[in-house]
Amino acid sequence: MTHEMILGLYVFVLAAFVGYGTIRGVPPLLHTPLMAFTNAISGISLVGSIVAAGAEKSTFSTVLGCIAVLCASINVVGGFLITDRMLKMFRKRGGAKGEAKK
Protein backbone atom coordinates (compact mmCIF):
# COMPACT_ATOMS: atom_id res chain seq x y z
CA MET A 1 0.00 0.00 0.00
CA THR A 2 1.67 3.18 -1.13
CA HIS A 3 1.13 6.63 0.29
CA GLU A 4 -0.74 7.66 -2.89
CA MET A 5 -3.11 4.72 -2.56
CA ILE A 6 -4.06 5.69 0.99
CA LEU A 7 -4.64 9.28 -0.11
CA GLY A 8 -6.72 7.92 -2.97
CA LEU A 9 -8.83 5.95 -0.51
CA TYR A 10 -9.47 9.10 1.53
CA VAL A 11 -10.59 10.90 -1.62
CA PHE A 12 -12.77 7.98 -2.72
CA VAL A 13 -14.55 7.53 0.59
CA LEU A 14 -15.14 11.25 1.12
CA ALA A 15 -16.42 11.68 -2.45
CA ALA A 16 -18.70 8.67 -2.01
CA PHE A 17 -20.18 10.21 1.14
CA VAL A 18 -20.65 13.59 -0.55
CA GLY A 19 -22.24 11.84 -3.51
CA TYR A 20 -24.51 9.74 -1.32
CA GLY A 21 -25.64 12.75 0.72
CA THR A 22 -26.26 14.93 -2.32
CA ILE A 23 -27.86 12.38 -4.62
CA ARG A 24 -30.30 11.24 -1.94
CA GLY A 25 -31.82 14.70 -2.34
CA VAL A 26 -32.51 14.22 -6.04
CA PRO A 27 -36.30 13.80 -6.49
CA PRO A 28 -37.55 10.63 -8.26
CA LEU A 29 -38.92 13.00 -10.90
CA LEU A 30 -35.34 13.52 -12.09
CA HIS A 31 -34.00 9.98 -11.71
CA THR A 32 -33.66 9.35 -15.45
CA PRO A 33 -31.81 12.63 -16.10
CA LEU A 34 -29.67 11.86 -13.02
CA MET A 35 -28.64 8.56 -14.56
CA ALA A 36 -27.77 10.13 -17.90
CA PHE A 37 -25.93 12.90 -16.07
CA THR A 38 -23.76 10.75 -13.80
CA ASN A 39 -23.08 8.62 -16.84
CA ALA A 40 -21.71 11.65 -18.65
CA ILE A 41 -19.61 12.54 -15.61
CA SER A 42 -18.18 9.03 -15.38
CA GLY A 43 -17.17 9.50 -19.00
CA ILE A 44 -14.24 11.12 -17.20
CA SER A 45 -12.43 7.88 -18.09
CA LEU A 46 -11.82 10.02 -21.16
CA VAL A 47 -8.94 11.50 -19.17
CA GLY A 48 -7.25 8.10 -18.86
CA SER A 49 -8.14 7.15 -22.43
CA ILE A 50 -6.61 10.31 -23.89
CA VAL A 51 -3.24 9.59 -22.29
CA ALA A 52 -3.36 5.97 -23.46
CA ALA A 53 -4.19 7.05 -27.03
CA GLY A 54 -1.68 9.87 -27.22
CA ALA A 55 1.35 8.48 -25.42
CA GLU A 56 2.19 6.14 -28.32
CA LYS A 57 3.92 3.62 -26.08
CA SER A 58 2.98 0.65 -28.25
CA THR A 59 0.59 -0.02 -31.10
CA PHE A 60 -1.49 -2.24 -28.83
CA SER A 61 -1.92 0.41 -26.14
CA THR A 62 -2.62 3.13 -28.72
CA VAL A 63 -5.34 1.11 -30.40
CA LEU A 64 -7.01 0.28 -27.08
CA GLY A 65 -6.67 3.91 -26.03
CA CYS A 66 -8.34 5.08 -29.23
CA ILE A 67 -11.31 2.74 -28.77
CA ALA A 68 -11.58 3.97 -25.18
CA VAL A 69 -11.51 7.63 -26.29
CA LEU A 70 -14.26 6.85 -28.78
CA CYS A 71 -16.49 5.20 -26.14
CA ALA A 72 -15.81 7.80 -23.47
CA SER A 73 -16.40 10.77 -25.75
CA ILE A 74 -19.73 9.30 -26.90
CA ASN A 75 -20.73 9.16 -23.24
CA VAL A 76 -19.47 12.61 -22.32
CA VAL A 77 -20.87 14.53 -25.27
CA GLY A 78 -24.02 12.45 -25.72
CA GLY A 79 -24.65 12.20 -21.99
CA PHE A 80 -24.59 15.93 -21.30
CA LEU A 81 -26.68 16.74 -24.38
CA ILE A 82 -29.34 14.16 -23.63
CA THR A 83 -29.52 15.19 -19.97
CA ASP A 84 -30.17 18.75 -21.06
CA ARG A 85 -32.67 17.61 -23.67
CA MET A 86 -34.62 15.80 -20.96
CA LEU A 87 -34.39 18.62 -18.43
CA LYS A 88 -35.66 21.09 -21.02
CA MET A 89 -38.89 19.11 -21.18
CA PHE A 90 -39.69 19.46 -17.51
CA ARG A 91 -41.88 22.45 -16.92
CA LYS A 92 -44.19 23.68 -14.19
CA ARG A 93 -47.91 24.25 -14.70
CA GLY A 94 -48.42 27.41 -16.72
CA GLY A 95 -44.71 27.81 -17.42
CA ALA A 96 -43.18 27.53 -20.84
CA LYS A 97 -41.04 24.52 -21.77
CA GLY A 98 -37.49 24.87 -20.56
CA GLU A 99 -38.55 27.47 -18.02
CA ALA A 100 -36.67 25.41 -15.47
CA LYS A 101 -33.58 27.20 -16.79
CA LYS A 102 -34.15 30.38 -14.75
Added chain:
Amino acid sequence: MTPYAELLYFIASVLFILGIRGLTSAETARRGVIYAEIGMAFAVAGTLINPEIHTYRWILVTAGIGSAIGIAMAALIPMTKMPERIALSHAFGGLAAALVGVSEYSIYQAGIHVDHLGHAVQLSHGTMGALGFEVLFGGLTFTGSLIAFGKLQGFIPGRNITYPYQNQSNIGIFATAVLLLVLLTVWPSLQILFYLMFLVALVLGVLFVIPIGGADMPVVISLLNSYAGLAASATGFALDNNVLIIAGALDGASGFILSIVMSRAMNRSFSNVLFGAFGQGDGSAAAVMGKDAAPVREASVGDAAMLLSSGTKVIVCPGYGMAVAQAQHAVQKMAELLERDGIEVKYAIHPVAGRMPGHMNVLLAEANVPYDSLKELEEINDEFAEADVALVVGANDVVNPAAKTNTNSPIYGMPVLNADLAKSCIVLKRSMNPGFAGIENELFTIPNTVLVFGDAKDTIEKIVEALS
Protein backbone atom coordinates in the same frame (compact mmCIF):
# COMPACT_ATOMS: atom_id res chain seq x y z
CA MET B 1 1.41 15.43 -13.78
CA THR B 2 2.01 19.17 -13.85
CA PRO B 3 0.73 21.46 -11.06
CA TYR B 4 -1.49 23.18 -13.65
CA ALA B 5 -3.14 19.90 -14.52
CA GLU B 6 -3.63 19.15 -10.83
CA LEU B 7 -5.31 22.52 -10.37
CA LEU B 8 -7.59 22.01 -13.37
CA TYR B 9 -8.54 18.54 -12.08
CA PHE B 10 -9.33 20.02 -8.70
CA ILE B 11 -11.64 22.67 -10.18
CA ALA B 12 -13.29 19.98 -12.31
CA SER B 13 -13.99 17.86 -9.22
CA VAL B 14 -15.64 20.76 -7.41
CA LEU B 15 -17.74 21.60 -10.47
CA PHE B 16 -18.92 17.98 -10.76
CA ILE B 17 -20.18 18.01 -7.19
CA LEU B 18 -21.88 21.38 -7.69
CA GLY B 19 -23.41 20.01 -10.88
CA ILE B 20 -24.94 17.02 -9.11
CA ARG B 21 -26.20 19.32 -6.37
CA GLY B 22 -28.05 21.24 -9.07
CA LEU B 23 -30.04 18.14 -9.87
CA THR B 24 -31.70 18.16 -6.46
CA SER B 25 -34.37 20.45 -7.91
CA ALA B 26 -35.91 20.84 -11.35
CA GLU B 27 -35.37 24.60 -11.18
CA THR B 28 -31.60 24.38 -10.83
CA ALA B 29 -30.98 21.18 -12.80
CA ARG B 30 -29.99 22.74 -16.10
CA ARG B 31 -27.54 25.06 -14.37
CA GLY B 32 -26.03 21.96 -12.75
CA VAL B 33 -25.45 20.42 -16.16
CA ILE B 34 -23.59 23.55 -17.26
CA TYR B 35 -21.32 23.36 -14.18
CA ALA B 36 -20.48 19.75 -14.96
CA GLU B 37 -19.85 20.54 -18.62
CA ILE B 38 -17.38 23.26 -17.66
CA GLY B 39 -15.82 20.82 -15.20
CA MET B 40 -15.38 18.25 -17.95
CA ALA B 41 -13.78 20.85 -20.20
CA PHE B 42 -11.27 21.70 -17.43
CA ALA B 43 -10.48 18.02 -16.86
CA VAL B 44 -9.90 17.41 -20.57
CA ALA B 45 -7.76 20.55 -20.84
CA GLY B 46 -5.70 19.39 -17.87
CA THR B 47 -5.14 16.07 -19.61
CA LEU B 48 -4.23 17.53 -22.98
CA ILE B 49 -1.30 19.45 -21.45
CA ASN B 50 0.07 16.18 -20.08
CA PRO B 51 3.71 15.90 -21.29
CA GLU B 52 3.29 12.13 -21.77
CA ILE B 53 1.17 12.77 -24.84
CA HIS B 54 3.29 12.60 -27.98
CA THR B 55 0.67 13.02 -30.64
CA TYR B 56 -2.82 14.50 -30.77
CA ARG B 57 -3.64 12.89 -34.10
CA TRP B 58 -5.46 9.83 -32.79
CA ILE B 59 -7.07 11.70 -29.95
CA LEU B 60 -8.58 14.29 -32.28
CA VAL B 61 -9.83 11.72 -34.77
CA THR B 62 -11.42 9.35 -32.25
CA ALA B 63 -12.79 12.08 -29.99
CA GLY B 64 -14.24 13.77 -33.07
CA ILE B 65 -15.99 10.61 -34.22
CA GLY B 66 -17.16 9.86 -30.67
CA SER B 67 -18.56 13.36 -30.24
CA ALA B 68 -20.41 13.13 -33.55
CA ILE B 69 -21.95 9.80 -32.53
CA GLY B 70 -22.81 11.25 -29.13
CA ILE B 71 -24.50 14.30 -30.66
CA ALA B 72 -26.45 12.17 -33.13
CA MET B 73 -27.59 9.75 -30.44
CA ALA B 74 -28.63 12.53 -28.08
CA ALA B 75 -30.61 14.31 -30.77
CA LEU B 76 -32.28 11.34 -32.45
CA ILE B 77 -33.16 8.87 -29.72
CA PRO B 78 -36.85 9.02 -28.82
CA MET B 79 -37.67 9.35 -25.14
CA THR B 80 -39.33 5.91 -25.15
CA LYS B 81 -35.92 4.41 -25.99
CA MET B 82 -34.18 6.07 -23.05
CA PRO B 83 -33.61 2.82 -21.09
CA GLU B 84 -31.85 1.35 -24.13
CA ARG B 85 -29.71 4.46 -24.50
CA ILE B 86 -28.72 4.37 -20.84
CA ALA B 87 -27.88 0.65 -20.98
CA LEU B 88 -25.73 1.25 -24.04
CA SER B 89 -23.88 4.13 -22.43
CA HIS B 90 -23.08 1.95 -19.41
CA ALA B 91 -21.61 -0.53 -21.87
CA PHE B 92 -19.43 2.19 -23.40
CA GLY B 93 -18.35 3.41 -19.96
CA GLY B 94 -17.42 -0.10 -18.84
CA LEU B 95 -15.54 -0.83 -22.05
CA ALA B 96 -13.57 2.43 -21.89
CA ALA B 97 -12.48 1.75 -18.31
CA ALA B 98 -11.56 -1.87 -19.08
CA LEU B 99 -9.54 -0.97 -22.17
CA VAL B 100 -7.60 1.75 -20.37
CA GLY B 101 -6.78 -0.88 -17.76
CA VAL B 102 -5.61 -3.43 -20.33
CA SER B 103 -3.57 -0.77 -22.12
CA GLU B 104 -1.86 0.33 -18.88
CA TYR B 105 -1.10 -3.25 -17.93
CA SER B 106 0.42 -4.01 -21.32
CA ILE B 107 2.65 -0.94 -21.04
CA TYR B 108 3.88 -2.02 -17.60
CA GLN B 109 4.53 -5.56 -18.80
CA ALA B 110 6.45 -4.37 -21.85
CA GLY B 111 8.70 -2.42 -19.51
CA ILE B 112 7.98 0.84 -21.29
CA HIS B 113 6.24 2.55 -18.38
CA VAL B 114 8.84 5.16 -17.46
CA ASP B 115 9.01 7.88 -14.81
CA HIS B 116 10.07 11.47 -15.53
CA LEU B 117 13.73 10.47 -15.38
CA GLY B 118 13.24 7.79 -18.00
CA HIS B 119 13.61 4.80 -15.67
CA ALA B 120 11.27 1.88 -16.22
CA VAL B 121 8.65 1.64 -13.46
CA GLN B 122 7.69 -1.73 -12.01
CA LEU B 123 4.02 -2.51 -11.51
CA SER B 124 3.37 -2.33 -7.75
CA HIS B 125 0.94 -4.64 -5.98
CA GLY B 126 -1.38 -1.75 -5.18
CA THR B 127 -1.54 -0.48 -8.75
CA MET B 128 -2.04 -4.04 -9.95
CA GLY B 129 -4.99 -4.46 -7.59
CA ALA B 130 -6.55 -1.25 -8.90
CA LEU B 131 -5.95 -2.23 -12.54
CA GLY B 132 -7.41 -5.66 -11.92
CA PHE B 133 -10.49 -4.25 -10.23
CA GLU B 134 -10.91 -1.80 -13.10
CA VAL B 135 -10.72 -4.49 -15.77
CA LEU B 136 -12.96 -6.87 -13.80
CA PHE B 137 -15.75 -4.33 -13.21
CA GLY B 138 -15.31 -2.62 -16.55
CA GLY B 139 -15.52 -5.94 -18.37
CA LEU B 140 -18.60 -7.21 -16.60
CA THR B 141 -20.33 -3.85 -16.91
CA PHE B 142 -19.63 -3.91 -20.64
CA THR B 143 -21.14 -7.30 -21.44
CA GLY B 144 -23.82 -7.05 -18.73
CA SER B 145 -25.04 -3.76 -20.16
CA LEU B 146 -25.02 -5.14 -23.69
CA ILE B 147 -27.26 -8.00 -22.55
CA ALA B 148 -29.54 -5.53 -20.74
CA PHE B 149 -29.66 -3.48 -23.94
CA GLY B 150 -30.47 -6.60 -25.98
CA LYS B 151 -33.28 -7.52 -23.61
CA LEU B 152 -34.78 -4.03 -23.69
CA GLN B 153 -34.46 -3.87 -27.46
CA GLY B 154 -35.94 -7.37 -27.87
CA PHE B 155 -32.86 -8.98 -29.48
CA ILE B 156 -32.73 -11.31 -26.52
CA PRO B 157 -35.91 -12.72 -24.94
CA GLY B 158 -36.92 -10.34 -22.14
CA ARG B 159 -38.08 -13.05 -19.78
CA ASN B 160 -35.80 -14.58 -17.22
CA ILE B 161 -33.66 -17.27 -18.80
CA THR B 162 -32.85 -19.97 -16.32
CA TYR B 163 -31.04 -23.29 -16.28
CA PRO B 164 -30.13 -25.74 -13.54
CA TYR B 165 -27.45 -24.71 -11.03
CA GLN B 166 -27.44 -21.22 -12.50
CA ASN B 167 -26.77 -19.36 -9.26
CA GLN B 168 -24.17 -21.86 -8.12
CA SER B 169 -22.25 -21.64 -11.39
CA ASN B 170 -22.49 -17.81 -11.43
CA ILE B 171 -21.16 -17.58 -7.90
CA GLY B 172 -18.43 -20.05 -8.86
CA ILE B 173 -17.39 -17.92 -11.83
CA PHE B 174 -17.45 -14.77 -9.73
CA ALA B 175 -15.28 -16.47 -7.11
CA THR B 176 -12.87 -17.50 -9.88
CA ALA B 177 -12.61 -13.88 -11.04
CA VAL B 178 -11.92 -12.67 -7.50
CA LEU B 179 -9.35 -15.41 -6.99
CA LEU B 180 -7.59 -14.39 -10.21
CA LEU B 181 -7.60 -10.78 -9.03
CA VAL B 182 -6.00 -11.76 -5.72
CA LEU B 183 -3.36 -13.94 -7.43
CA LEU B 184 -2.53 -11.10 -9.81
CA THR B 185 -2.18 -8.62 -7.01
CA VAL B 186 0.36 -10.92 -5.41
CA TRP B 187 2.15 -11.80 -8.70
CA PRO B 188 1.51 -8.87 -11.07
CA SER B 189 3.70 -10.27 -13.84
CA LEU B 190 1.56 -13.34 -14.54
CA GLN B 191 0.12 -11.95 -17.76
CA ILE B 192 -1.89 -15.03 -18.62
CA LEU B 193 -3.91 -14.59 -15.41
CA PHE B 194 -4.67 -10.98 -16.31
CA TYR B 195 -6.14 -11.75 -19.70
CA LEU B 196 -7.92 -14.79 -18.31
CA MET B 197 -9.52 -12.56 -15.68
CA PHE B 198 -10.64 -10.10 -18.35
CA LEU B 199 -12.26 -12.98 -20.24
CA VAL B 200 -13.95 -14.30 -17.09
CA ALA B 201 -15.29 -10.80 -16.38
CA LEU B 202 -16.82 -10.61 -19.86
CA VAL B 203 -18.49 -14.00 -19.44
CA LEU B 204 -19.67 -13.07 -15.96
CA GLY B 205 -21.46 -9.94 -17.21
CA VAL B 206 -23.46 -12.03 -19.68
CA LEU B 207 -24.36 -14.75 -17.19
CA PHE B 208 -25.35 -12.33 -14.44
CA VAL B 209 -27.85 -10.37 -16.52
CA ILE B 210 -29.25 -13.21 -18.68
CA PRO B 211 -31.44 -14.66 -15.89
CA ILE B 212 -32.97 -11.30 -14.94
CA GLY B 213 -36.41 -10.49 -16.34
CA GLY B 214 -37.59 -7.28 -17.99
CA ALA B 215 -39.60 -6.06 -15.00
CA ASP B 216 -36.42 -6.09 -12.89
CA MET B 217 -34.49 -3.99 -15.40
CA PRO B 218 -34.67 -0.80 -13.28
CA VAL B 219 -32.57 -2.48 -10.59
CA VAL B 220 -30.13 -4.02 -13.06
CA ILE B 221 -29.59 -0.75 -14.90
CA SER B 222 -29.01 1.08 -11.61
CA LEU B 223 -26.57 -1.56 -10.47
CA LEU B 224 -24.64 -1.46 -13.75
CA ASN B 225 -24.55 2.33 -13.39
CA SER B 226 -22.87 1.83 -10.05
CA TYR B 227 -20.37 -0.69 -11.46
CA ALA B 228 -19.44 1.66 -14.31
CA GLY B 229 -18.69 4.30 -11.68
CA LEU B 230 -16.58 1.92 -9.60
CA ALA B 231 -14.59 0.93 -12.69
CA ALA B 232 -13.89 4.62 -13.42
CA SER B 233 -12.85 5.13 -9.82
CA ALA B 234 -10.47 2.16 -10.00
CA THR B 235 -8.94 3.78 -13.10
CA GLY B 236 -8.25 6.78 -10.89
CA PHE B 237 -6.41 4.60 -8.38
CA ALA B 238 -4.36 2.94 -11.10
CA LEU B 239 -3.43 6.24 -12.76
CA ASP B 240 -3.12 8.13 -9.49
CA ASN B 241 -5.70 10.65 -10.62
CA ASN B 242 -8.10 12.16 -8.11
CA VAL B 243 -10.65 13.60 -10.51
CA LEU B 244 -11.25 10.09 -11.85
CA ILE B 245 -11.63 8.74 -8.33
CA ILE B 246 -14.11 11.47 -7.40
CA ALA B 247 -16.22 11.33 -10.57
CA GLY B 248 -16.31 7.54 -10.37
CA ALA B 249 -17.32 7.64 -6.72
CA LEU B 250 -20.17 10.06 -7.51
CA ASP B 251 -21.41 7.78 -10.28
CA GLY B 252 -21.04 4.73 -8.06
CA ALA B 253 -22.98 6.39 -5.23
CA SER B 254 -25.73 7.45 -7.61
CA GLY B 255 -26.18 3.96 -9.03
CA PHE B 256 -26.10 2.51 -5.52
CA ILE B 257 -28.83 4.85 -4.25
CA LEU B 258 -31.02 4.19 -7.28
CA SER B 259 -30.62 0.42 -6.86
CA ILE B 260 -31.72 0.71 -3.24
CA VAL B 261 -34.71 2.90 -4.16
CA MET B 262 -35.74 0.45 -6.87
CA SER B 263 -35.35 -2.67 -4.72
CA ARG B 264 -37.34 -1.06 -1.93
CA ALA B 265 -40.09 -0.14 -4.36
CA MET B 266 -40.37 -3.84 -5.15
CA ASN B 267 -39.98 -4.92 -1.52
CA ARG B 268 -37.08 -7.14 -2.52
CA SER B 269 -33.47 -7.37 -1.57
CA PHE B 270 -30.59 -6.93 -3.99
CA SER B 271 -29.75 -10.60 -3.82
CA ASN B 272 -33.35 -11.55 -4.52
CA VAL B 273 -33.36 -9.49 -7.70
CA LEU B 274 -29.98 -10.83 -8.80
CA PHE B 275 -30.49 -14.45 -7.88
CA GLY B 276 -34.26 -14.74 -7.58
CA ALA B 277 -35.34 -15.12 -11.24
CA PHE B 278 -38.66 -13.57 -10.31
CA GLY B 279 -42.03 -15.27 -10.51
CA GLN B 280 -40.77 -18.50 -11.97
CA GLY B 281 -42.66 -21.47 -10.61
CA ASP B 282 -45.59 -19.22 -9.72
CA GLY B 283 -46.05 -18.40 -13.37
CA SER B 284 -47.74 -21.64 -14.36
CA ALA B 285 -49.94 -21.67 -11.28
CA ALA B 286 -51.09 -18.12 -11.95
CA ALA B 287 -51.84 -18.87 -15.57
CA VAL B 288 -54.05 -21.78 -14.58
CA MET B 289 -55.73 -19.63 -11.94
CA GLY B 290 -56.43 -17.03 -14.60
CA LYS B 291 -58.72 -19.39 -16.47
CA ASP B 292 -61.26 -19.94 -13.74
CA ALA B 293 -60.81 -16.66 -11.89
CA ALA B 294 -63.70 -14.25 -11.41
CA PRO B 295 -64.98 -12.79 -14.69
CA VAL B 296 -63.89 -9.31 -15.71
CA ARG B 297 -66.20 -6.52 -16.85
CA GLU B 298 -65.40 -5.18 -20.26
CA ALA B 299 -66.34 -1.63 -21.19
CA SER B 300 -66.49 0.22 -24.48
CA VAL B 301 -64.51 3.35 -25.24
CA GLY B 302 -67.75 5.36 -24.94
CA ASP B 303 -68.42 4.00 -21.43
CA ALA B 304 -64.86 4.87 -20.42
CA ALA B 305 -65.17 8.42 -21.74
CA MET B 306 -68.47 8.81 -19.89
CA LEU B 307 -66.95 7.56 -16.63
CA LEU B 308 -63.97 9.86 -16.97
CA SER B 309 -66.00 12.97 -17.65
CA SER B 310 -68.65 12.36 -14.99
CA GLY B 311 -66.45 12.86 -11.93
CA THR B 312 -64.26 15.65 -10.59
CA LYS B 313 -60.96 13.89 -10.06
CA VAL B 314 -59.01 11.45 -12.21
CA ILE B 315 -55.70 9.81 -11.30
CA VAL B 316 -53.70 8.29 -14.14
CA CYS B 317 -51.46 5.31 -13.29
CA PRO B 318 -49.00 4.84 -16.16
CA GLY B 319 -46.82 1.77 -16.65
CA TYR B 320 -44.46 0.22 -19.16
CA GLY B 321 -47.41 -0.42 -21.49
CA MET B 322 -47.77 3.32 -21.96
CA ALA B 323 -44.17 3.51 -23.15
CA VAL B 324 -44.60 0.54 -25.49
CA ALA B 325 -47.77 2.00 -27.03
CA GLN B 326 -46.21 5.51 -27.08
CA ALA B 327 -49.48 6.69 -25.57
CA GLN B 328 -48.07 9.58 -23.51
CA HIS B 329 -49.10 12.32 -25.95
CA ALA B 330 -52.64 10.96 -26.22
CA VAL B 331 -52.84 10.78 -22.42
CA GLN B 332 -51.82 14.41 -22.18
CA LYS B 333 -54.44 15.45 -24.75
CA MET B 334 -57.09 13.58 -22.82
CA ALA B 335 -56.02 15.23 -19.57
CA GLU B 336 -56.21 18.65 -21.24
CA LEU B 337 -59.80 18.02 -22.32
CA LEU B 338 -60.79 16.78 -18.87
CA GLU B 339 -59.16 19.75 -17.19
CA ARG B 340 -60.99 22.07 -19.55
CA ASP B 341 -64.19 20.66 -18.08
CA GLY B 342 -62.98 21.37 -14.58
CA ILE B 343 -61.88 17.83 -13.77
CA GLU B 344 -58.67 17.54 -11.80
CA VAL B 345 -56.10 15.19 -13.36
CA LYS B 346 -53.04 13.87 -11.54
CA TYR B 347 -50.50 11.19 -12.35
CA ALA B 348 -49.43 8.55 -9.86
CA ILE B 349 -45.87 7.47 -10.61
CA HIS B 350 -44.66 4.22 -9.07
CA PRO B 351 -40.86 4.15 -8.69
CA VAL B 352 -40.51 0.95 -10.74
CA ALA B 353 -43.12 1.73 -13.39
CA GLY B 354 -41.29 1.28 -16.68
CA ARG B 355 -37.86 -0.11 -17.34
CA MET B 356 -35.62 2.38 -15.56
CA PRO B 357 -35.75 4.84 -12.65
CA GLY B 358 -37.86 7.87 -13.56
CA HIS B 359 -38.93 6.42 -16.93
CA MET B 360 -42.57 7.57 -16.69
CA ASN B 361 -41.65 11.09 -15.58
CA VAL B 362 -39.50 11.66 -18.64
CA LEU B 363 -42.17 10.33 -21.02
CA LEU B 364 -44.90 12.49 -19.55
CA ALA B 365 -42.66 15.55 -19.41
CA GLU B 366 -41.96 15.00 -23.10
CA ALA B 367 -45.72 15.01 -23.72
CA ASN B 368 -45.86 18.43 -22.05
CA VAL B 369 -47.38 17.31 -18.75
CA PRO B 370 -46.34 19.85 -16.10
CA TYR B 371 -44.15 18.18 -13.50
CA ASP B 372 -46.23 19.42 -10.58
CA SER B 373 -48.97 17.01 -11.74
CA LEU B 374 -46.59 14.04 -11.48
CA LYS B 375 -46.97 12.64 -7.98
CA GLU B 376 -44.85 10.06 -6.21
CA LEU B 377 -46.39 6.98 -4.66
CA GLU B 378 -46.34 8.15 -1.02
CA GLU B 379 -47.53 11.58 -2.01
CA ILE B 380 -50.65 10.45 -3.82
CA ASN B 381 -51.64 7.11 -2.36
CA ASP B 382 -54.09 8.63 0.14
CA GLU B 383 -55.81 10.58 -2.61
CA PHE B 384 -57.14 7.55 -4.48
CA ALA B 385 -60.00 7.15 -2.00
CA GLU B 386 -61.35 10.57 -3.05
CA ALA B 387 -60.73 10.07 -6.76
CA ASP B 388 -63.65 9.27 -9.05
CA VAL B 389 -61.59 7.35 -11.57
CA ALA B 390 -58.20 5.66 -11.49
CA LEU B 391 -57.10 5.19 -15.09
CA VAL B 392 -54.49 2.44 -15.41
CA VAL B 393 -52.51 2.78 -18.64
CA GLY B 394 -50.31 -0.24 -19.27
CA ALA B 395 -49.42 -0.82 -15.62
CA ASN B 396 -49.94 -4.15 -13.92
CA ASP B 397 -47.96 -5.28 -10.90
CA VAL B 398 -47.64 -1.74 -9.50
CA VAL B 399 -51.44 -1.50 -9.10
CA ASN B 400 -52.06 -5.08 -7.93
CA PRO B 401 -53.88 -5.00 -4.57
CA ALA B 402 -52.72 -8.57 -3.92
CA ALA B 403 -49.44 -6.99 -2.80
CA LYS B 404 -51.35 -5.51 0.15
CA THR B 405 -53.60 -8.42 1.08
CA ASN B 406 -52.54 -11.76 -0.35
CA THR B 407 -49.65 -13.19 1.66
CA ASN B 408 -49.22 -15.95 -0.96
CA SER B 409 -48.61 -13.53 -3.79
CA PRO B 410 -45.00 -13.33 -4.99
CA ILE B 411 -45.25 -9.55 -4.84
CA TYR B 412 -46.77 -9.45 -1.33
CA GLY B 413 -45.39 -6.51 0.64
CA MET B 414 -44.42 -4.45 -2.39
CA PRO B 415 -45.76 -0.90 -2.08
CA VAL B 416 -48.46 -0.44 -4.74
CA LEU B 417 -50.68 2.37 -5.99
CA ASN B 418 -54.13 2.25 -4.36
CA ALA B 419 -55.97 2.21 -7.68
CA ASP B 420 -58.45 -0.27 -6.18
CA LEU B 421 -59.64 2.37 -3.68
CA ALA B 422 -60.86 4.84 -6.32
CA LYS B 423 -64.64 4.96 -6.84
CA SER B 424 -64.11 3.31 -10.19
CA CYS B 425 -61.11 2.04 -12.02
CA ILE B 426 -60.55 1.84 -15.77
CA VAL B 427 -57.80 -0.50 -16.91
CA LEU B 428 -56.46 -0.20 -20.45
CA LYS B 429 -55.04 -3.53 -21.47
CA ARG B 430 -53.90 -5.15 -24.67
CA SER B 431 -55.26 -8.60 -23.84
CA MET B 432 -56.12 -10.77 -20.87
CA ASN B 433 -52.64 -12.34 -20.76
CA PRO B 434 -51.18 -12.21 -17.28
CA GLY B 435 -48.52 -9.54 -16.79
CA PHE B 436 -44.83 -10.07 -17.23
CA ALA B 437 -44.35 -11.87 -13.95
CA GLY B 438 -47.36 -14.06 -14.66
CA ILE B 439 -49.10 -12.92 -11.49
CA GLU B 440 -52.88 -12.76 -11.28
CA ASN B 441 -54.00 -9.16 -10.81
CA GLU B 442 -56.94 -8.90 -8.41
CA LEU B 443 -57.56 -5.32 -9.48
CA PHE B 444 -59.02 -6.56 -12.77
CA THR B 445 -61.76 -8.57 -11.11
CA ILE B 446 -62.98 -6.30 -8.28
CA PRO B 447 -66.52 -4.91 -8.81
CA ASN B 448 -65.58 -1.29 -9.45
CA THR B 449 -63.09 -2.09 -12.21
CA VAL B 450 -63.83 -2.12 -15.93
CA LEU B 451 -61.37 -3.17 -18.63
CA VAL B 452 -61.00 -1.63 -22.04
CA PHE B 453 -59.10 -3.94 -24.39
CA GLY B 454 -56.93 -2.68 -27.22
CA ASP B 455 -53.77 -0.69 -27.88
CA ALA B 456 -53.50 1.97 -25.18
CA LYS B 457 -52.73 4.76 -27.64
CA ASP B 458 -55.68 3.82 -29.89
CA THR B 459 -58.06 3.60 -26.98
CA ILE B 460 -57.06 6.94 -25.52
CA GLU B 461 -57.21 8.64 -28.89
CA LYS B 462 -60.77 7.33 -29.24
CA ILE B 463 -61.58 8.60 -25.74
CA VAL B 464 -60.20 11.99 -26.77
CA GLU B 465 -62.53 11.98 -29.78
CA ALA B 466 -65.47 11.05 -27.59
CA LEU B 467 -64.63 13.82 -25.14
CA SER B 468 -64.20 16.60 -27.65
